[in-house]
Amino acid sequence: MLDAAGVREGEGMGSSVFCCVAVTSRSKKGKQLSYFRSTAVGEEEAEAARALATLCLNHAPEHHRWHHHTVDRRRIFAFLAGDDGRTYLAIAEPTPGSAEVVQFLERVRDTCSATPRRQRNEAVSSVVQQFVQILQAGPSSSSTTHHMLPGTGGSFSEPSSADEEAQPEEGATQRRSSRPSWRHTWWRRHAMAVIGVDVVLCLVLFSVWMAVCHGFSCVQR
Numbered sequence: 001m002l003d004a005a006g007v008r009e010g011e012g013m014g015s016s017v018f019c020c021v022a023v024t025s026r027s028k029k030g031k032q033l034s035y036f037r038s039t040a041v042g043e044e045e046a047e048a049a050r051a052l053a054t055l056c057l058n059h060a061p062e063h064h065r066w067h068h069h070t071v072d073r074r075r076i077f078a079f080l081a082g083d084d085g086r087t088y089l090a091i092a093e094p095t096p097g098s099a100e101v102v103q104f105l106e107r108v109r110d111t112c113s114a115t116p117r118r119q120r121n122e123a124v125s126s127v128v129q130q131f132v133q134i135l136q137a138g139p140s141s142s143s144t145t146h147h148m149l150p151g152t153g154g155s156f157s158e159p160s161s162a163d164e165e166a167q168p169e170e171g172a173t174q175r176r177s178s179r180p181s182w183r184h185t186w187w188r189r190h191a192m193a194v195i196g197v198d199v200v201l202c203l204v205l206f207s208v209w210m211a212v213c214h215g216f217s218c219v220q221r
Contacts, residue, residue, distance in 0.1 A: 017039060017093065018040075018075070019039045019092050019093075019131065019132050020039070020049050020089075020091040021035070021036070021089070021090050021091075021108065021128050022035065022057060023036075023086055023088050023089070023124070024087045024088075026086055033050075033054065034086070036053060037128055038050070056089055057079075057087055057089050060079050060081070060087050061079060066079060066081070068101060070095055075091065075092070075094075075095065076093070076095035076101055078091075078092075080105040082113075084112070088105045090104060090105050090108075090131075092135055094135065096135060100134070104127075108128070111123050111127050
């Protein structure tokens, strides 16, 4: 299956990691994909990755120049709103770090802006391939990201947690194994709170009754 850039899904990209990169067009009629590439293998996985990317871009946080959210400290969703009217998305697992992913998106943005249209897909795919190699190399390569992605001068400060927002529901479906225990804990706390309120209310009513009846005189009558 050909992606929006004319590159086959997973072609030349390793399957030991998951990476999905998508860029919207500058059209005001809706967020249409002008570029898409993922490490998904097979048509079914590729369609799922494309659907996830489309969903994420349709729910991209507004009024944020960049935004990132990490699930279970493994899969990161990062957005970058470009001055060129495009929105850039990267999904990576395992995550090399929020700073590295946003820096990568900035490199994709710069490549899209500086490269002629006919050469743009090939140029962006080269940047994506370098990023996939970083993911495949593991955490030890995160410190070398600056050298592997040319043109990323300067430093990047770690984004604050204040800019993090909830990701789309479909992104969370990748890591639902931890939800049952969380739901059980939440239910138990909720039940204890309700029981506690009932006990306090009963004690208050009992105290009022004792005060009105001067003890158990009402019962004795």
